[in-house]
Amino acid sequence: MKSYCKFESALDILIGKWKPIILLQLISNGTMRFSELEKSIPDINKRMLTQQLRELEYNDIVHREAYNQIPPKVEYSISTYGQGLSVVLQVLNDWGESHIEHMKELYGAENAENEPG
């Protein structure tokens, strides 16, 4: 049996309320400006968007390109290194999808995606 001892560090990178949807947007749309991300993600605010992007940038998943001009223009995209995450996200997505089905079988269709109250 293999060790599995490092999967916490992978998790850490994906954890954060808005990181999944941010990654989703960047994967689907390629390069996006800050304001485009803001518009494409309803209910997020600037503070959270900035914070989550900074963490993803720190982990070299997202690339930030700032143009020195007025008004400012900053573009975000999945970094070259970050492309490697796509396999992981694909696996998580597939398993997540089937898990939703499994939960429906166990608990019925309503409210079946998450934890108990």
Add this chain to the structure above:
Amino acid sequence: MKSYCKFESALDILIGKWKPIILLQLISNGTMRFSELEKSIPDINKRMLTQQLRELEYNDIVHREAYNQIPPKVEYSISTYGQGLSVVLQVLNDWGESHIEHMKELYGAENAENEPG
């Protein structure tokens, strides 16, 4: 490009301070009693162990077998359905391992596993 729209629900199941290490223990050791888990995970307390186990049980990842006897005996193991997670954890583990290396290259060996302050 595929949709990736369900990987949040997979994440939800793995998120929780002690879930990774609990899963690790059960995967490595098979069936374990409550007190064995408690001993094998330094710094966890009963409340947290119970809570995280309940959530994993709710999601049908962990199976709970209670024997009606005094003193009580309760055994936990990865459920049959939960075995399907191993592929996911393997992928996360592999990527996490290489990511730790990547962070070391970027930021040096010390303290390179997680987010910025």
Add this chain to the structure above:
DNA sequence: CGGTATCCACTCCGATACTG
């Protein structure tokens, strides 16, 4: 032995206001 109940600390997140 295998839990609950209670209380407290801390972190995460949201709302809002301000800035270069």
Add this chain to the structure above:
DNA sequence: CAGTATCGGAGTGGATACCG
């Protein structure tokens, strides 16, 4: 446009005591 600063509430986790 693309942020930062500040504040407050909710949720998550820790310590401890108690229970069947």
